[in-house]
Amino acid sequence: MTRMPISLRLHRLLDPTGRASRSAGWVNRVLAVCIVASSIIAIVDTEQAISDLAPGFFLWSERIFGAIFLAEYVARMIAVGEDPRYRGLAGRLRYAVTPMALIDLVAVLPLFLGEIAGNTQIVRLLRLFRLLRFSRLGPFSRAATILLMTLRARLPELLLSLLVALVVLIFSATLMFLIEGDVQPAAFGSIPRAMWWAIATLTTVGYGDVYPVTALGRILAGMTALAAIGLIAAPTGILATAFAEALRRYHHERMEPVAPDAGQEGAVARPQP
Amino acid sequence: MTRMPISLRLHRLLDPTGRASRSAGWVNRVLAVCIVASSIIAIVDTEQAISDLAPGFFLWSERIFGAIFLAEYVARMIAVGEDPRYRGLAGRLRYAVTPMALIDLVAVLPLFLGEIAGNTQIVRLLRLFRLLRFSRLGPFSRAATILLMTLRARLPELLLSLLVALVVLIFSATLMFLIEGDVQPAAFGSIPRAMWWAIATLTTVGYGDVYPVTALGRILAGMTALAAIGLIAAPTGILATAFAEALRRYHHERMEPVAPDAGQEGAVARPQP
Amino acid sequence: MTRMPISLRLHRLLDPTGRASRSAGWVNRVLAVCIVASSIIAIVDTEQAISDLAPGFFLWSERIFGAIFLAEYVARMIAVGEDPRYRGLAGRLRYAVTPMALIDLVAVLPLFLGEIAGNTQIVRLLRLFRLLRFSRLGPFSRAATILLMTLRARLPELLLSLLVALVVLIFSATLMFLIEGDVQPAAFGSIPRAMWWAIATLTTVGYGDVYPVTALGRILAGMTALAAIGLIAAPTGILATAFAEALRRYHHERMEPVAPDAGQEGAVARPQP
Amino acid sequence: MTRMPISLRLHRLLDPTGRASRSAGWVNRVLAVCIVASSIIAIVDTEQAISDLAPGFFLWSERIFGAIFLAEYVARMIAVGEDPRYRGLAGRLRYAVTPMALIDLVAVLPLFLGEIAGNTQIVRLLRLFRLLRFSRLGPFSRAATILLMTLRARLPELLLSLLVALVVLIFSATLMFLIEGDVQPAAFGSIPRAMWWAIATLTTVGYGDVYPVTALGRILAGMTALAAIGLIAAPTGILATAFAEALRRYHHERMEPVAPDAGQEGAVARPQP
Known part of the structure; x- marks a missing residue:
């Protein structure tokens, strides 16, 4: 194995599919765990009763996570040069303003803002969006593709049932406003209230x-x-049908048998004649 | 392009499928937006606290929408003469008493009534029915057809599960009346109350x-x-099955493949190597 | 058309499928309406505030419905002799103790009990069971068959998900009893309460x-x-699958295409080979 | 029929599939009923108001059930020697520490603990886990297999919709905390509260x-x-599709037609080739 430049090594390490190298999956997993842990701590931190118990824990855990995300941001900035689209300094600046890189930047901000602004939990929660980066990782990747196909294929029908729901909403609210508007003005005294x-x-x-x-x-x-x-019942029925369809299409495109996950546990899916 | 009589031009402009001419889709869209906006304003107007804030806004927006719908009504009356069924003055009078034209007329009424009667929000909400006219517009047309097919195909089963629900309703109410009628007479003192x-x-x-x-x-x-x-669970299961069936039938009748919307967004189902 | 004995005429008139003669459907329909109306009146009658408004209406409507059901009971007793199983007096007595005939008898009782016992609404509600007799009438017959097939085919799975639900119920109640039993003894002080x-x-x-x-x-x-x-979600999914299956089987057994209702209004009741 | 050693007789009697001998089904059924009855009594026993009514009943019923489970435990210990994996004393000790045998042991404990500790209802409820042993018994066996196949086949999609639900949960709680945190601090004063x-x-x-x-x-x-x-709607749709799929696969593997229960009462458990 030959010597690799550091940017290429980082590129492989941060590969979002976790397939580029053995440690890539490991690095992605650790980062995903850090995002989740940092978010949970940010959530709990909003509860005064708990944050007062151990202010040091919340302060220092945030500093550590901030440092990790800062290191990751720098590493990504170096690694992205390996991508032909973002070569050189100009390329890296172009990368820095992509939505994904901006979210990464926002994830680092609380580290510096915290010293000034105090409560940064909401900004820290924006880190949850960073999980999208890891959506191509592991078994969720296929599931996410299929679920998105499901939603997209029957979007007009789903929107139409939402529209019908809104019309029913308006009409029942209007009728209730007419019926009980005078009896309970606080609850039904106008259509928006109803x-x-x-x-x-x-x-x-x-x-x-x-x-x-x-x-x-x-x-x-x-x-x-x-x-x-x-x-x-309507969106449920639509989703059930669309999901079955998306599943069939997904496997058909890949020339796979309809239930390849059957083999997952060992015995279920016999190869078809 | 030759000179067209004004009634034919209006006819094309108001074509509900939006396919007759380039501007037809645009006109229909604007009218649909006006109906929705006018309805939202009518809803919000019933809330005294808000309508008192800007009485001028509510008064004038209603006058403007009323004028638009009046212009549309007149335009439709002229345009409908192009339809062989409604030719001439007698034909136009016949058209004026069709349900759709009456709804259009009701939509205009608040413009004149408002000066006399004050609160016309409920009448203005009837304009929502006018959205039906635009149901053949755009991607909802296919979805609406399929959803209607779904409901119609399994109507007896849906009604039967409603009937079963009603019988269960009566029996559980009767039993609760017998069990708790004496303990909580205000809540369960009669079967209708229960x-x-x-x-x-x-x-x-x-x-x-x-x-x-x-x-x-x-x-x-x-x-x-x-x-x-x-x-x-029962109606959900019935609707799911019926929807799958309606979808299959819809595409079969049109000789289309079952999932033509795969190409809709462009990229979802590109065949992969 | 030759002269028919009165028992045969009544037999045809009361035929539950409503196909024996032209008036059979009509008679069955009237009886079904009477049962429903009588039940609604019995329900409303339990509400003191309403029954006090028009005691005469409730008394007399009950007497009239009671008389109709008495006439129907007598007519059925005469007509049943046409059925080879219930010929003669002995046969009719055998018929009188079948569950269906007993329900018919119970339906008549309030007519006589009302004079003695006063509140007979609950007994009158038992008449709802008589609707079962008409379940073979009209478009509900097919729907009922399919829904029953659905339930029967996947009964073990439905029962199993009920069982799982019960186990989850017991465990969450037990845990809540352990967690909040001391804090809220009135609500969670024992497992049955929880x-x-x-x-x-x-x-x-x-x-x-x-x-x-x-x-x-x-x-x-x-x-x-x-x-x-x-x-x-579990029973809904099971029912959806079972319903699709039952539908397919129902049409397959009758050599019908899967979706004969495609022609909607006309083709539902295709004559069977 | 030749004389059998007692361990073999017990082995057949306790066979969880209930097929080894005629009495096996009977014994399993009685044990299942004992577990359910013992659990119901343990649940009701936590309600002071009821347990005070008949303390002797609860004490003695528990002693009797405890004795039955003790006898069963001893019998299983003897019978398990017939299994080649657990032959001899060493084998039986190995069996004694399998999870299933430990649950059986826990089921017996309240018999001895009750004299010392008093309230053993929670320990007694653990007996419900013992029902798992009988899950291979009767018609539930097939249903359980199919339901497990259903869950396993689409686990990633189900987990993904759980994940989406959690993200929606966090975001709506965060927004509500920002909107109403100051108005209703007790209810929305922190994200965990919201x-x-x-x-x-x-x-x-x-x-x-x-x-x-x-x-x-x-x-x-x-x-x-x-x-x-x-x-x-999402998990319902996923489960519906997965259930249909699992059902098809289950029957395909066994070379059975998809709906063998068409013959309903008789054909469910067709002997397999």
């Missing part, structure tokens, strides 16, 4: 902070709740 | 304004809630 | 009368709620 | 103990609730 009730009912969330009290209002609420089942 | 609880439970909305307090009542509520899952 | 919370959460009904207040309890509740989605 | 609201909304449980009160917060809640429908 829409708060209507969305909670149509999604079957049903907080229960507002609900009709008249007989007519309850009959309307019952019918709205029944309509809710249809509005939930 | 039905309010039963519908909230069977649709899994669960407002929580009424719920059983006795052990027996809670066992019944638990069983009702479990039944709810079946009653939600 | 099960009330667990069933409301696992079915996503979420009344909100009881909910955890500790951090650990809320984490458990969140995980239970996520599990709920799986427990709802 | 996550309690977010999980109740995204799973459509909707306890209603916390909910937004500002207009912006309610718009976010409405959008979160709409997202919830997608997050429920």
Whole structure:
């Protein structure tokens, strides 16, 4: 094995598919874990009761993660020169303003901002977007492709059922405003107010902070709740069909049998005649 | 290109499929946006707190939209003469009493009523029905056809599961009335009252304004809630199957391959080496 | 057309498939409407506030429906003699103790009991079971057959997912009892009490009368709620598959194409070979 | 029929598939019923109000079930010697530390602990795990295999939709924390607190103990609730497809027609070639 320039070595190490070298998968995995850990700490840090317990832990863990992400940012800046599109200093500057590189930069900012601004948890949570970089890693890559194919193939039907849901929302809110607007003005005194009730009912969330009290209002609420089942069933049915279709297409394009993962555990998928 | 009579020009411009001429799609789009914007303003206008902030805005926006819809109404009245069914003055009068034209007329009314009656938001919301006119426009046309085919093909099964749901509703309400009618007369003192609880439970909305307090009542509520899952699962399963079927039939009738939308976005399903 | 004995005429008139004669469908329809109307009146009658408004209406409508069902019962008793299994007086007595005939008898009872016992709404609601007699009538017949085939074909899988749901229910209730039993003894002081919370959460009904207040309890509740989605998705997926299968089998057995309703309004009830 | 050693007789009697001998099915069934009964009693026993009513019943039923499970444990220890892997004393000791045997041991412990520790309901509930031993019994065996195949085949997609759900959870909780954190500090004063609201909304449980009160917060809640429908629809669609696939594969492997249960009651467990 010959000597490699450091930029090429870094390039292989940071390869997002984790296939370029043995350590690439390892490096990507560590970075993904760092992002998740850093995000969890940022979430917990917003809870005063917990952050007051161990302010040192939160301060130092953030500094360490910040340093790791800074090192990664520098490494990526060096490595990207191996990519023909981003060769040289000008190329690297072009790379620095791509969305992905800007997110990487934002991930590093809290390290410096923290000294000035104090609460940087929200900025730190933006790091979650960086997980997208690792979406091509491991078994999720195929799953993500299939799920995206599913959504894209039946997008008009999904949007149409969303549209129908919105129309049903407006009409049930309008009717409830007419029926109970005078009885419960705080809850149903205008259509936008009634829409708060209507969305909670149509999604079957049903907080229960507002609900009709008249007989007519309850009959309307019952019918709205029944309509809710249809509005939930429609996208589910569409997604089920689209998913089956996307799966078939995905395997067909790759000349694979329909269920190649059957072999995963050992026995399930016999090769077909 | 020869000179066209104005009625023919308007006819092409208002063509609901947006295919008659280049500007047709543009005109239809603007009208659809106007309907949606006018409806949103009508909804927001019912909220006293907001309408008081800028009464001038609501008054004038309504006048402008009203004028646009009036112009459209007149234009349609002229254009419809190109349609052999509605030629001449008698034909136009016949057209004026078709449901679609009446809805168009209702959409214009608030412009004049507003000066007299004050609150015309509800009438203005009827304009939403006018969106039906544009349902043949754009990518929703195919989706709407397929979704309608889906519903129609398995209507008896869907109605039957609604019927089963109603019977379960009546029986669980009756049982709850018998079990908790004396304990909580306000909530379960009659079967219609108990039905309010039963519908909230069977649709899994669960407002929580009424719920059983006795052990027996809670066992019944638990069983009702479990039944709810079946009653939600049934139409979902039916719709999923029917949708797959409708999709197959739709493409079969048009001699299209089952998944022509693969090429839609350009890149998703490129054959791979 | 020759003269028919009255029992044969009644037999044809009451034929549950409504195909024996032209008026059979009509008679069955009227009887079905009577059952539904009588049930609705019985439901509304339990509400004191309404039944007090028009006591005469409820009394007399019940007497009229009771008389109709009495006439139907007598007619069926005469007509059943045409059936070779129930010929003669002995046969008719044998018929009188079949479950269906007993339900018919119960449907008539309130007519006589009402004079003595007063509130007979619950007995009158039993009439809803009589709708089963008409389930072979019209387009619901095919739908009912297919839905029953669906349930029967995948019964073990459906029961198994119910079993899994029960085990999850017990475990989440047990854990919540251990976590919050001391904090909220009224809500989680025993496993059966915690099960009330667990069933409301696992079915996503979420009344909100009881909910955890500790951090650990809320984490458990969140995980239970996520599990709920799986427990709802499983039977839905199973039913969707089973329904598609039942549909295919139903049409295959009848040598019909899979989607005879493609011609929608006309072709549903193709005569069978 | 020749004389069999007692260990072989016990081995056949305790055969988990219930096929070794006529009484095997019977013995397994009785043991399964004992486990379920013992678990139900343990659950009810935690309710002070009930356990105080009949302390003797709970004490003695537990002693009897404990004795039965002790006898079963001893019998299994003797029978396992017939298995070539666990022959002799050393083999039996090796068997005693397998997870299944340890669970069996735990099931017996309350019999002795009860005298010392008092409340052993939780330990007794662990017996539910013993039901796994009987999962190969009867019609559930096939259903369990198919459901496991279903889950395994599409595990990456299911995990990915869980991941998407978690990301949506974090983002809606973060936004709600930013919007309503100052208005309702107890409910939304930190991201972990807001996550309690977010999980109740995204799973459509909707306890209603916390909910937004500002207009912006309610718009976010409405959008979160709409997202919830997608997050429920996705796993349902995936499971439906995977289940259909698993069913096809299961029957294909066994050279059975896809729907052998068409003959319903009789044909389910066709002997396999």
